[in-house]
Amino acid sequence: MNACQETAEPAAHALPGLVQGPHGEPSALLRLALGRGPVRTAVVHPCDSPSLAAVSAAFRGGLIDPVIVAPRDRLRPLASAAGIQLNGIEIVDVPHSHAAAARAVELAAHGEVQVLMKGSLHTDELMAAVVPPESGLRTGKRISHCFLMQLPSYARPFIITDAAINVAPDLEQKCGIVQNAIDLGHALGLALPRVAILGAVETVNPHMRSTLDAAALSKMADRGQLIGALVDGPLAFDNAISVRAARLKGIASPVAGRADILVVPDLEAGNMLVKQLEFLSGAASAGIVMGARVPIVLTSRADSVSARIASCALAAVLAIRPVGSGHTKENV
Known part of the structure; x- marks a missing residue:
């Protein structure tokens, strides 16, 4: 089973697509x-x-x-x-x-x-x-960039942030970046976007700042410091977008495998991810600066x-x- 098949959902619960109809x-x-x-x-x-x-x-x-x-x-x-x-x-x-x-x-x-x-x-x-x-x-908002992306091999469009403006954001800056992406999700019709805070691993590692920031952002969402979304992290890319990968790793999360928004650790990671999806996977994209x-x-x-x-x-x-x-x- 591929990622496209295992994450298919009703259109009412997905971001609007970028690809023409048949x-x-x-x-x-x-x-x-x-x-x-x-x-x-x-x-x-x-x-x-x-x-x-x-x-x-x-x-x-x-x-x-x-x-x-x-x-x-x-x-x-x-x-x-x-x-x-x-x-x-x-x-x-x-x-x-x-x-x-x-x-x-x-x-x-x-x-x-x-x-x-x-x-x-x-x-x-x-x-x-x-x-x-x-x-x-x-x-009063952080200025940040969001890509809306759709892949031919994946069922649902998703947002990647920030791959263009904030080079190496700290926790406070990431909070603003995440809220901007949530606001974009709302504007595009999602009442409760699912936000995956990405890292190289899905466990908190004191030696990896991205995992510490991800855990903090998840708890900030629990305490109402991020509004209008389900937020979880750290999540590696595979278990953020694949239900099967999340299940095999024993991750119980309303976000894992179903993320609408992928938050990258820094601009370098985000920029490389976006360009790989565009040039190797044929992704369609639209970009916007928020804030x-x-x-x-x-x-x-x-x-x-x-x-x-x-x-x-x-x-x-x-x-x-x-x-x-x-x-x-x-x-x-």
Whole structure:
């Protein structure tokens, strides 16, 4: 019996999937996003073909109402050479990527856009504009990243966090990371997500900090310091996702084998796990930054257009839309 077979559950108890139906039907995530309507999105410096193609596709598909913040003189030849139509998309002209990040954050802080989307600039450059307290985008929450993933060989989608923002989080930071992922699970329809705090082993080892943090986070959930989820750990990856592996190891847990959220010990472990699942197992993914005033789509330069569109769909589900807003658009 494989992992897919042994963890199959009714769709009502699973996160929305990212894969099209057998006859090309939109994914569950895309249907959920389209039901909310397009969201005003500042696209920061999309000065390469994949970024521009994703903006155009997400716009034409009804997911986002984009505002491109980038040097206009770079966009004109790029769009023309790639055969990408940007008619109907507003352009905010800025001299360079640093200015694009600053201006996009300003638009979000003033409520003129409800989502930020990274283009071809570096992650550090965009997040450096978001993180300072004076940006207007900080809240009392930890800023962290979540991947929603779906594998062809596994029955249910799941969330992995944090594989992109927090390098080596301590216990307090992990608490914020876990709560953000729980909040994402709630937003995607799970009333009580099951959270596995991952380690190399499923027992507490005083010499392995990740197992100590996992045990502490589990107890914090028991005491109401983490809200709205079943949390257990440490759990090794196999017994977090496989009922059979958990049973063979004698682990009695409502989370083991059925995790909706996988919390990695640090960024290195998470990044390697995500990329292995994508490039070796054919996983579909969507990524989002949580904890700021607006969702942030933080794409990788290696992401496909479909992955970028899925991330836009995730942001569209999370975004809070203003009532009765109107905008004047300027074309390239």
